[in-house]
Amino acid sequence: MKLDSRQIERFEREGYLFFPALFSADEIRVLTDEVPRLFAQHRPENVREKGSDAVRTNFAAHLYSRPFARLARHPRMVLPVMQLFGEAVYMHQFKINGKMAFDGDVWQWHQDYGTWRRDDDMPDARAMNVAIFLDEVNEFNAPLMFIPSSHRLGVIEAGHDLTTTSYPLWTIDHGTIAALVARGGIVAPKGPPGSMILFHSCLVHASTANLSPWNRVSVYLSLCAVSNHIRRFQRPEYIAHRDFTPIECLPDDCLTRDYDVPLPWRDGTPASAVTA
């Protein structure tokens, strides 16, 4: 799993790379089998949709779920990010986003790095987003939408939206989005479970409400260059991690074979990780 020069050039130009079906059905099943158990738990890491019990996002499963702890060390996901940054990476944020059938609400237009700089004092945009599809993504279950090349503008002015959904977000105003789309258009990668998207942490993205009867569960990992670790601990640790230890990859078969992984939060979230 090494990116070639055309892929690197494309990433720099458009801000994302799409790898359809990078993980096999057998590998993904190990993860999807675990999701209902995770979403059923009542712990602070499960943020539910406004006015519904559906899970909008689950945080930090790599610290209390064995399959997701193995995914967090998967070379097919980690190595290309290390290659692009030219250094080791640590896990800044780990989410399983529900975007559940019927109940999955919108994510407004935003840049992830905007939040990390404002809230977490991450020095540079040297953190990568990785999305891994646990369900098929099609035109009806609210795929991620990207504005290609929008990452080239760096951090764009944003306002803190505390009301639209159940999760606060630094969102970009309509005039700016219209101008960006006029230049770059919109793309929405679709594909089978096991597909992966790498996208720049300044790439502007959003997704609409999922009215379909198909869940669109995805894992979103944010891998930060170790030298670029966050400086401010304003958000709870289960949202913005403070362990900057470089990720050590497991072998390529780590989803289908059971490797030993630490699960420090298996018996509950430490009190210190819940408050800011």
Added chain:
Amino acid sequence: MKLDSRQIERFEREGYLFFPALFSADEIRVLTDEVPRLFAQHRPENVREKGSDAVRTNFAAHLYSRPFARLARHPRMVLPVMQLFGEAVYMHQFKINGKMAFDGDVWQWHQDYGTWRRDDDMPDARAMNVAIFLDEVNEFNAPLMFIPSSHRLGVIEAGHDLTTTSYPLWTIDHGTIAALVARGGIVAPKGPPGSMILFHSCLVHASTANLSPWNRVSVYLSLCAVSNHIRRFQRPEYIAHRDFTPIECLPDDCLTRDYDVPLPWRDGTPASAVTA
């Protein structure tokens, strides 16, 4: 504009027919030029989105706007409906739905005839929905989604949703939608401005939120067989019309040439048409 036997068979099987670019850009411009003036008016016919000033739906423009009064009599739209019903039709409902850029909210899964039977006591599903695109419809601006063949089940049980959006709707529960989609799938016709969809008034449909910077304004006309006129006048007349006079078509060039049309509500909505 006469449907052939394959089209009729297809309509009966799938519940809809799609005619891309049926109206020309010049014809559609006559309508789109009029929309901002209509949406800017403060009259009861403009229903705005929850928490925004954007127009969700405008009712009865054919009674106070010259271009839309001409559209309401257009043979390319009226004749195929008369052909399918084998009798004259009247205008049961006339809407311009905004689904505006950024602000356009969801329409939950529903059947139109469900509402017309429950609220208006329309005897049979002998009323046709016609959607005419005033903007391009693409995968990003929240196209109408249909469940093909769902019209064959007749009226499906529904609950009155008074809270999700700014407009009350009889909506169908998630389990039923999942079962219908498992059989029929979902389709979302896309195309240039001027495209037209005819769809059965029992066809289950929905549309998601429009997060794109592109408006998706459409005209929705509901043409009812004259013998099937509504019996109950529970909803205001601007929503469910009580004039059962058969539509008389204008010539085919009626959008680009100025024919004389009555505009009875030009100076305001009659008080009797606003209350139930």
